[in-house]
Amino acid sequence: MITLNHYLILSGLLFAIGLVGVVRRKNLLMLFFATEIMLNAANLAFAATSSYYHDLTGQMFAFFIIAVAASEVAVGLGLLILLYKKYGSINLDDFTIMKG
């Protein structure tokens, strides 16, 4: 029997993987992937709790997140390509013009 806990543990694991990716990765594309994993971890948790409580709000939120994530990727990838065209790199260590 797969209980709510199993879903939540999986969601937590996915979130942790995503977080590690966010912290460790220097490649902007990889960062995007990592954030997508984190978002999907949240989606999973929403969907699971929604079914547990028989309340559709959570699943509705999951759709919202998917929509936001998709538009974010669309805009973000566009910017990323521009960045690559301009500087020839998508490595984060190369962009420190905001250094204080």
Place this chain on the structure above:
Amino acid sequence: MENYVYIALFAPLAGSLFAALFSQRPKALVTGVVTSTLLFISFVASVILLNHVHHEGAVHVTLMDWISAGDMSIPFGFNIDQVTAVMMTVVTLVSTVVHVYSNGYMDHDKSFNRFFSYLSAFVFSMMVLVMSDNFLGLFIGWEGVGVCSWLLIGFWYHKADVTRDVNPSISPSWAANEAFIMNRIADLGMLVGIFLIYWNIGSLQYADVFAAVPSMNHGMLVTIGIFLFIGAMGKSAQFPLHTWLADAMEGPTPVSALIHAATMVTAGVYLVIRANPLYSAIPEVSYFIAVLGTFVAIFAASMALVNRDLKRIIAYSTLSQLGYMFAAAGLGAYWVALFHLAAHAFFKALLFLGAGNVMHAMDDELDIFKMGGLKKAMRWTYLYMGLASLALAGIWPLAGFFSKDTILEAAFNEHTYGIWLVLWFTAGLTAFYSFRQVFLTFAGDERYKPLGFHPHEVQKYVLWALSPLAILAVIFGWFKEPFMEFVTQFLPAYEMSEHTEHNVVILTVVTTAIALGGIIFAWMRYYKGLKRDEKVEQSLPYRILLNQYYIPILYERVFSKPYAALSKVFWEDVDQQVVDATVDGIASVIQESGDSSRKIQTGNLSDYLKLMSGGALVLVALVLFAAMQN
């Protein structure tokens, strides 16, 4: 009668303002004439008031409200009673003479007009001082005369500072500031006295205050008496606030005559006489006043013994005579103090103005060792100064004899034989130094000749102007009985005991004897000419006296210099290094912390993400922790 009060009061002010209009113009005789005339008018009004008060009693007028806040209500009110009438007459008389005299004395001064403006302003302040019917009104005059004194001592402000060896008073402007500041110290005491009166009695009107005295707590009366007397000590230059008076001789001589001999310095005595119901109720303070006065009498006389400066000798003698007045007032013989005050005003003003004639003749030379034999050139001045000195020494039948003798009788009467003895001895010293000065100036060999001076007598009208003072110096004492009757309508009568009456002849003889002794000693020593004794002049007591007991130097070392040094420390070390540095320190701590935390801002997104994740974890941990606590 009201109009006469206003005329007496405001005529000098009008004169002062009139002269002020011309203050920056070259000499205009009209200022001198107008101010003198207005002063004379004021004098006439004062005499009319004196007569009126004698027959009808006191006059009281209220001009308008001055300060009114909370329960405090202080009007410009003037009360002319017997004491005030006497003071007004003395002040206006001497002032008129001094004004006329100054027309001659200041003839060549380029600030002639300014001088008259100040001088009349002084008389106005002095009139306010004596005429006010409340303590704060008195304080207006008190401060007003202080400022005029400051202006007039520093009249020749353009002179530069020199060292103490060259001129013991350094410079006119220095002496002026010294006088003002020292008076201010005393004024603070007076102000505290006024506050005490206000909060304990609820009024500053003399009438209310003195009516409340009998019902008041003795300790409070003592405190009030002490603080008011501190004020009096400053104005009347009593020890230890006496050094300014001798230095004040930097001012023009008419100023010394008017302010620093006849009128302003007696304001302290006036205050004690005015507050007689208070001081009668606190015999211990009164006794202290008498003792201090006695001490100042001999203390100042001792300094006059050796001084070579014509004006300083007279200044010390003024100080000494003020001591006599305080002794009399302290012993409860208020009318005697007032009598001596008036007599002293006449003969001391005469003495000073005579000294002014000598200075004029000697081109402002003041060293009596450089004079001598002036009697040929200055017969009238010699006569005047001789008369004034005789009066000062207390020789029958001149004014000083009656007034000083009565003070000595009072001291005897109170069984304060110590005071009597000191005052008696001081009478001898007084006679000696007065005649030492007169003889060194007018008699003996003409030491000025090799120095190239050409002395000459002053203008005729100046000599005429002095004659009223000379006459009064001679005859004023004859009016002792009527004077006593008049002022004791207001002041407490002072009765001599039978014991004193019994001994009065002996006392008079003894006193006259020591005065004559002093004169004879001065005559023997100085009449023929100056014989200097190096050994005496080098001796320690002589040098101590010549340096005023080293008190000015002591004050400089103990007060002025440490004050300046401490001020500098406060500014440079405390204000800049501690207070301001703390403020700047706080600012720089904020700046430093910003500067060091700036380093987190690497510009690398990856670093930010790490920090953010760390922060998020901490927040989650906190939430969990809080959840577990519940």
Place this chain on the structure above:
Amino acid sequence: MNDILSVLIFFPLIAGILGLVVTEKSIRAYGISVAAVEFILSLWMWFAFDPANAGMQFVKRIAVVPDFGISYYVGVDGISLFIVIMATLMTLIGIIALNIKKDLKNMILTLLFLEVAMVGVFVSLDAIIFYLFWEFSLVPMLYIIGAWGGEKRLYAAVKFFLYTFAGSLIMLVGMLYVAYVYQQTTGSWSFALTDWYSLVLIVPVQKWLFWAFFLGFAIKVPMFPFHTWLPYAHGQAPTVGSVILAAVLLKMGTYGFVRFSLPMFPDASVMYITPVAILALIMIVYTAMVAYAQKDMKQVIAYSSVSHMGVIMLGIFAMNAEGISGSVFFMLSHGIVSGALFLLVGVIYDRRHTKLMSEFGGLASVMPNYALIFGVMLMASVGLPLTMGFVGEYLSLAGFFKISPVMTAIGGTSIIFGAVYMLSLYKRSFFGPVTHEANKALKDLDAKELTALIPLVAIVIWLGVYPKPILQPIDNSVKALVSFMHEKAQTPEAKNTIVVSKRTKEAQ
């Protein structure tokens, strides 16, 4: 007539904005006429003011943010009336005496905006409006010091701004808390002072609020040890900046104590008399000594301001009508006198471009009129009777004597130390021989300077001889304030200390 206060506030604002299109050539005439009209309007307000009425007059209240009880709420009583008039007068005098070449237009317009803030602060009866004007007054002054100042002008300007700003932020927190308490007690929001007065705060809350407001006001006064911005600001500011700063801006602090701290926290005010008085005494004695050590004439006067403000503080915390009326009067006289003294220093600075006393000496011989006016102001500054300076100083000290005779005696040394530094300044600069060649040909005061100074001399003497026209309305309002505080006080100690004058009692 009821809109007179709004006219007073907004007239200079509109005139300042319109002034942007006035040409550089005619800007001086424009500035003088605007300031003169403003001054005449303020005099008219005095004329219409009912001196027998101790309460607020010409009150105008328009709700601005009704949900939070913020309103445009203005009014004057005897306490603020004359400070407003002084502010308009000193602005006029300052503009007349202006002697700068650089950016004259900007300066004049800045002064007009500053006038808006100054008038606004003293007539506001709503804490938020008060706070707005209070902070707004910093900006023009920051600009004046920063743009026309001396060598270290930026440091001085920033220090002035940040220091006073930091203090007033704490005061703002205090204000918000009072409003919050008001909302808790009555259920509705209000920032109106008159509403706050009716609020009875428990003593522990009063204590905290007292110190919050204290910091804001004390930095402005400036009280020791928060005074160090002042010498820099004065040292660097142009003459007109110093005049306005000393005459009006410092009074905002002491006015704040009278308007806010005393009626809102009577118990805490009584409780903290001793610490405040000790700070005031340090101000009086210590800064007087520091003033004596100065080499620069302007710094002497700057420090003397601090010393005199100490006496004002003593008067405010006297808790009786004598002291508070005296200190309000002293605010006015100090404004006039120190303003005039700064103008006078400016006169000599214009001629010699130095303010060091060692550069002068013997000025009385070359500039007699200047020496005369300086002498009058000096005597007013040391508190000579029959000048304006005496009345306030005397009443402040007399009032505080009721609280503590010993502390008053120490505070009274102000009359000694004041004489010491002022007379030594006068002696060093004006007396003695003329030693510097450059001083021999100095011109005496010109027509413009005389126009600015003579009215001040006249006021100093007039109000010294006859202070009643001003002192009486002040005293009326102060008596009402004191009896209000007495009513409101909760602790027996405060009830005993706050002395209602006998005349007020009889009137009741």
